[in-house]
Amino acid sequence: xxxxxxxxxxxxxxxxxxxxxxxxxxxxxxxxxxxxxxxxxxxxxxxxxxxxxxxxxxxxxxxxxxxxxxxxxxxxxxxxxxxxxxxxxxxxxxxxxxxxxxxxxxxxxxxxxxxxxxxxxxxxxxxxxxxxxxxxxxxxxxxxxxxxxxxxxxxxxxxxxxxxxxxxxxxxxxxxxxxxxxxxxxxxxxxxxxxxxxxxxxxxxxxxxxxxxxxxxxxxxxxxxxxxxxxxxxxxxxxxxxxxxxxxxxxxxxxxxxxxxxxxxxxxxxxxxxxxxxxxxxxxxxxxxxxxxxxxxxxxxxxxxxxxxxxxxxxxxxxxxxxxxxxxxxxxxxxxxxxxxxxxxxxxxxxxxxxxxxxxxxxxxxxxxxxxxxxxxxxxxxxxxxxxxxxxxxxxxxxxxxxxxxxxxxxxxxxxxxxxxxxxxxxxxxxxxxxxxxxxxxxxxxxxxxxxxxxxxxxxxxxxxxxxxx
Numbered sequence: 001x002x003x004x005x006x007x008x009x010x011x012x013x014x015x016x017x018x019x020x021x022x023x024x025x026x027x028x029x030x031x032x033x034x035x036x037x038x039x040x041x042x043x044x045x046x047x048x049x050x051x052x053x054x055x056x057x058x059x060x061x062x063x064x065x066x067x068x069x070x071x072x073x074x075x076x077x078x079x080x081x082x083x084x085x086x087x088x089x090x091x092x093x094x095x096x097x098x099x100x101x102x103x104x105x106x107x108x109x110x111x112x113x114x115x116x117x118x119x120x121x122x123x124x125x126x127x128x129x130x131x132x133x134x135x136x137x138x139x140x141x142x143x144x145x146x147x148x149x150x151x152x153x154x155x156x157x158x159x160x161x162x163x164x165x166x167x168x169x170x171x172x173x174x175x176x177x178x179x180x181x182x183x184x185x186x187x188x189x190x191x192x193x194x195x196x197x198x199x200x201x202x203x204x205x206x207x208x209x210x211x212x213x214x215x216x217x218x219x220x221x222x223x224x225x226x227x228x229x230x231x232x233x234x235x236x237x238x239x240x241x242x243x244x245x246x247x248x249x250x251x252x253x254x255x256x257x258x259x260x261x262x263x264x265x266x267x268x269x270x271x272x273x274x275x276x277x278x279x280x281x282x283x284x285x286x287x288x289x290x291x292x293x294x295x296x297x298x299x300x301x302x303x304x305x306x307x308x309x310x311x312x313x314x315x316x317x318x319x320x321x322x323x324x325x326x327x328x329x330x331x332x333x334x335x336x337x338x339x340x341x342x343x344x345x346x347x348x349x350x351x352x353x354x355x356x357x358x359x360x361x362x363x364x365x366x367x368x369x370x371x372x373x374x375x376x377x378x379x380x381x382x383x384x385x386x387x388x389x390x391x392x393x394x395x396x397x398x399x400x401x402x403x404x405x406x407x408x409x410x411x412x413x414x415x416x417x418x419x420x421x422x423x424x425x426x427x428x429x430x431x432x433x434x435x436x437x438x439x440x441x442x443x444x445x446x447x448x449x450x451x452x453x454x455x456x457x458x459x460x461x462x463x464x465x466x467x468x469x470x
Contacts, residue, residue, distance in 0.1 A: 012387030035261055038126035038198050044256030045126075048133035051249010052079065055140040058242025059147070059351060061235045062299060067148045074148065078139045078159055085163035086132045088116050093168035094131065095176060111172050130256050131171070133331035134201050137253060138167050141205030141357050142212060147350025149216050154412075154420040156210065161411045162404075165206055170400050174200050175260065183396050192396035193372075193389065196257035196270070198314035199400050207356025207405040209349065215412035216422050218348035236298060243302040250274055250309040273316050274309055277328030281360075283309025285332035300336075303352050307335035307360035314361075314393075315368030322373040323378075330367070331360040358401075365393040 056075035060068045096111030097119070114120050139159055143150075150158070173183040174194055183192040193197065194200050254274045258267040285304030292298065308328030312319065319327065338359035339352050347354070369390035370377050380386045415421040 018332075038123065041126040041130040041259055044259075045129045046135045047252025048130075048137065048249050048256070051246045051253065052133070052136055052140050054242040054245025054247075054249055055144055056242075057238050057245060059144050060303070061238030061240075062351060063147060065235075072154065074143055074152070075140070076156070077152070078143055078368040079136055079158050081156060082136050082163045083132055084170075085108075085160050086135050089164040090135060090168040091117070091120075091128055091131065091367075093165065094171040098379040105111050109172075110169055111176065120368040127259075128257075131175075133256075134162055134171070134197060134253070135167050137197075137201055137249075138205040138208070141202070141353050142209045144347045144351040145209035145213055145353035146216060147219065147348075149219060149422055150212070151420055151423050154422075157415060157420070158208075158408070162208060163406060163440060165391040166208070166404050166407050167200075170200050170204055170403060173399075174396075175321050177260075183392075183399065186392050187388075190385070190388070192392045193318075193368050194314045194396065195260075195318075196254040196313035196316050198310060198312075198361045198368075199397050201253075202310045202313065202357040202361035202364075203397060203400050204320055204404045206354050206356075206361055207401045208408040210347070210354045210358060211405050211408045212412050213347055213349055213354070214246060215409065215416055218346065233400050239298055239302065242250045243305065246302075246306060247278065247309075250278070250306075254309065254313050257313075258317065270316040272321060273312050273319050273324035276321055276325045277308035277312035277331065278305040279308070280325040280328030281311075281332035281335070283306050284329040285336055286295060288333065288336065299352070302337060303339075303356050304332040307331040310357055310360040311364035311367060314364040315372050318368065318374070318376075320371075320373060323373075323395065325362070327367045327371060331363055336361050362397050362401075366390070369393045 039226075052075070056072055059075075060071050063071060092113060092115040093110045096113035096115070117128070139162060142158070142162070143155070172181065174181055174192060175184070184194075185191050192199075251271055251274065254269050255267055258270050282301050282305035285307075286296065286301050289300060308331045309330035311331035312327050314326050316324070335352075335355045342349060342354060349355070368376075369386065369392075372389075373379065375383070375385050375389055377386045377390065412421060
């Protein structure tokens, strides 16, 4: 390293080792250096990782027992490979420092420095970790919708495209702190609002899942029909446990955004509004559906709650509690409409991820312009600024959907042409990828291979709970 380069780094990262507070170098809009900030971001990241485990656990509970090992394997692989992509290229494209005089013309589109963590201030490592968990959430949305249909080789490629380029680009447009977040800056510094990721995180993951499901095609009719009838779940308690873990995850995913919000004391507001929106979504979807279906649905209850969490993310610190509850209620209705519409066109989404994350995410962007405490149509409908925000929210959502959807479609189409997209038998992944010994139904495989005679198993009908009056 040259003496000039060393001097530049010392000037850029001159900080007091006792409190990790910058005392020199380029100032940032939000301080991310103090020990308290780092502890907050690391704790938020831990919460999100628990939520990511919840997505995997819920997917195992909803799916066939013959795919359980493959589902968990994919979740861990995607988490690890996503981190490599984020460390190598993703963080640099999203938040990398400008290379002045060399790439200035590209700064508004994408970051151009800090590849493989080079020259990143160590005091920003906690923020690096938290931003990676946002990417990991995008990838979890995608893998959950596909339900184990994608080959591992194809999955690695798609994760690389999303993690190293697609998501980092949208994150740069919205969250960059170097005055080149063109969507957020808008006109005169007032543009698109997405504090905790209704669009950047959830719409990106949702549109990628939609496109991948379309290109990959449906699973077998027997599996899809059993899913609709509620007969394919291998472990209902795991589905419920997964929701509680996802709930914790959103407290970190949405709450962690307080660190970059202009109002640094907004954490309590964000968390309360997240909870109220989730409660509103869960109660609304079941209250609406029960009179029509005459039966209860655990997956639907969970999806309604998650839709509320997703929708409130965009403007979480800007809502009054009552408004957050209303946003969650409407999010549940939006989720249900999307779910029914996608079912009508025969889209096979294993976890309803498209309806929950893309549908509710887009509604969340619109809701921010309607119900925010200031500059919103509900409070200040007579002001041009309120309607301008609605325009930026719609433009931002459409931009993100077009960008992520287009690149995911091209990637999946190429993989399909190369026969790297779809597995041969998505209903028995454990036996295909891990062998009979490690598969979830390994006992049956062993009996068949060894020539032993299995004892017929008496089929037991699940108990039926009749609700006569509410």
